[in-house]
Amino acid sequence: MKFHATIHDLALLIRTVQSLVKIDKIGIIHFTAEQVSFILDSGQTTDDIQVWCSINQDSIFKTYVVESLSENEIAIEVNLNNLLHALKTGQVSNEMSWKLTKKDNLPYLSISIMCEINNGLPLVQDVPIQIITPQNLQRHKEPDLPEPDVQIMLPQLSKLQCIVDKMKEMANTILIKANMAGAMSLSIKTDIVSVQTLFKDLEHPQIEGQPEYVRDENKTAEIRVDIKKLRKVLYSHYVNPKNAVLCLVKNQALVVHVLLDVMYLTYYIPALL
Amino acid sequence: MFESEHDLYENDNETNEEYQPILLCKLVEISILNNNLIPLLLTKDQTAKIIISSSGLLFTVMGGNKSIQAQSFIDSSLFQAFTFKPILNNKQKLKENENESENGNGNLNQNLEKEKVYEMENNNTKNTKHILGNLKNNSNNHEENADLIILRVNLSVFLECLNVFETKKGAFVSQISTVVQLVFPSPNGSLEIDLENSGLVASSEINVLACDFQGSMFDLGEELYFDSSTVKNTLVMDSLGLRLLLSELDWDSEKIIIAFVKQPSMLVFQTFSPIGKFQLECPTSSEAVNSFLSHITQKFDYLSRSLSYVAKSLQYSTKVSLRMNELGTLSLQLMIENSTINYSFIEFLILPVTEEEFEENFEIEED
Numbered sequence: 001m002k003f004h005a006t007i008h009d010l011a012l013l014i015r016t017v018q019s020l021v022k023i024d025k026i027g028i029i030h031f032t033a034e035q036v037s038f039i040l041d042s043g044q045t046t047d048d049i050q051v052w053c054s055i056n057q058d059s060i061f062k063t064y065v066v067e068s069l070s071e072n073e074i075a076i077e078v079n080l081n082n083l084l085h086a087l088k089t090g091q092v093s094n095e096m097s098w099k100l101t102k103k104d105n106l107p108y109l110s111i112s113i114m115c116e117i118n119n120g121l122p123l124v125q126d127v128p129i130q131i132i133t134p135q136n137l138q139r140h141k142e143p144d145l146p147e148p149d150v151q152i153m154l155p156q157l158s159k160l161q162c163i164v165d166k167m168k169e170m171a172n173t174i175l176i177k178a179n180m181a182g183a184m185s186l187s188i189k190t191d192i193v194s195v196q197t198l199f200k201d202l203e204h205p206q207i208e209g210q211p212e213y214v215r216d217e218n219k220t221a222e223i224r225v226d227i228k229k230l231r232k233v234l235y236s237h238y239v240n241p242k243n244a245v246l247c248l249v250k251n252q253a254l255v256v257h258v259l260l261d262v263m264y265l266t267y268y269i270p271a272l273l
Numbered sequence: 274m275f276e277s278e279h280d281l282y283e284n285d286n287e288t289n290e291e292y293q294p295i296l297l298c299k300l301v302e303i304s305i306l307n308n309n310l311i312p313l314l315l316t317k318d319q320t321a322k323i324i325i326s327s328s329g330l331l332f333t334v335m336g337g338n339k340s341i342q343a344q345s346f347i348d349s350s351l352f353q354a355f356t357f358k359p360i361l362n363n364k365q366k367l368k369e370n371e372n373e374s375e376n377g378n379g380n381l382n383q384n385l386e387k388e389k390v391y392e393m394e395n396n397n398t399k400n401t402k403h404i405l406g407n408l409k410n411n412s413n414n415h416e417e418n419a420d421l422i423i424l425r426v427n428l429s430v431f432l433e434c435l436n437v438f439e440t441k442k443g444a445f446v447s448q449i450s451t452v453v454q455l456v457f458p459s460p461n462g463s464l465e466i467d468l469e470n471s472g473l474v475a476s477s478e479i480n481v482l483a484c485d486f487q488g489s490m491f492d493l494g495e496e497l498y499f500d501s502s503t504v505k506n507t508l509v510m511d512s513l514g515l516r517l518l519l520s521e522l523d524w525d526s527e528k529i530i531i532a533f534v535k536q537p538s539m540l541v542f543q544t545f546s547p548i549g550k551f552q553l554e555c556p557t558s559s560e561a562v563n564s565f566l567s568h569i570t571q572k573f574d575y576l577s578r579s580l581s582y583v584a585k586s587l588q589y590s591t592k593v594s595l596r597m598n599e600l601g602t603l604s605l606q607l608m609i610e611n612s613t614i615n616y617s618f619i620e621f622l623i624l625p626v627t628e629e630e631f632e633e634n635f636e637i638e639e640d
Contacts, residue, residue, distance in 0.1 A: 195478075198474045198475070
């Protein structure tokens, strides 16, 4: 098993990990020839948020070597806080490289930083990891959900987070309603107060290979989710997405696709019934 | 454009009269409400009493075991639209109740008529500004008394709803203020807040904890009353100056002594804590002090947490007046500059703490 790579776009990597660490501190990084994927799926319970993130490897790595007996794929489990800390240290560097190493029989992701501060000597940070076998990796699969009832483009995620932040102070759950005519509402209700925010004139995504969508006010869906979970998902604004798509699957889940040209993040938030 | 969803017209089957909401007011500068109400958050879950009249909205809160009271009056002239229409068919009931209870409300005249308690000179134009102008000029006018409605709401929730679109730096759509509309449709209704910012609309309904319009407007007994006729010391200064002074105090101290000294004329703050005694003096000749009038030297103790609320609120104001009456009740009136020509005032009333009350409130460690 062999992995080493030099970083090309550290900023994107940091922003991605910053978004993910808001969901869970433990994540899986799956290296393949074309992609680097982050998987946050505790596998313990279906009540947790699941995140599936995939980045074209050549958009963040300048050089990239992955070799293994498992079709040249490697999966590791890492504490994302530790990884983020190491990545942020590298912000002052001219060059950062990653390498899988073993010290005292323990596996590490060794992050090497070349910077002037250390008199030109590399600064090495060993982030502890666990190797995930292909069999264990198979257990982590994206949820198999039916076609969403409604798909709608979200407004600016940072604005949404601002609104959800305020609502979070007043309630524990939030109801998201949307239709296929560009309207979406977020609402909370308690014994003391009810608040509803209405968004209009939103777009709907055009899925490649599928017929053009038809505006339909009567095609609606609503889902209630834990408001804190929704707020965590909205930290994905850190990656400065090009688009974000909300999919409502009635009685099952809220799915948020956060899209950039070179990567995507997909969040699954279970519905509260 | 902001869509008004609250044009409420109900046909009264009995009288065939059309009813409009009791209160409908619109404001294009949400910061006016924030600057005048955020200082009233004395506790995390603050309840406020709101007196609604054609003059405006008077918010009153109590805190610290009723040792501190804060009031903020938002004049109807600050709103772009302000309509107050009390329920017509209750006017008669109101008259009947007042006739029965008139004898028991000797203090009503004093409470309802907010005196012109303080004058501040404008250095440029020498115009005087009157704080907390009259809510009622003549409490014997029963017709006017019918034009008051009192609500109790959770102020913390009210402000959360008001600021759904606001970040710490202001509206998240920069340079565009949120338009706010407040509606109280009927005595059994909720207080509605409608916001609009760049096409985004948010609607909130807050349950009213209580709504009084029949005689209980007389129930002001729980409120603190400041007898301004016995004021012995008055000082006006820049809020920034007082903020700087208060920031130097030892806030670990449980109580703060405030003294108005007649000769040499100065304002003194003292604290006592395990690290020692600390004294801060502000001579009235200081640039930050606009005026000082002292009849006698006075010195009283106050709970430092009560003063801490005032200290936090000074950031919203430009000038502040301090008055102390013969009982030691401290009145601090903060002038809020809503615009170059529009001002409003927040008044804090703080009761002095006695030695017995101090010991009741705080455990004294035995050696």
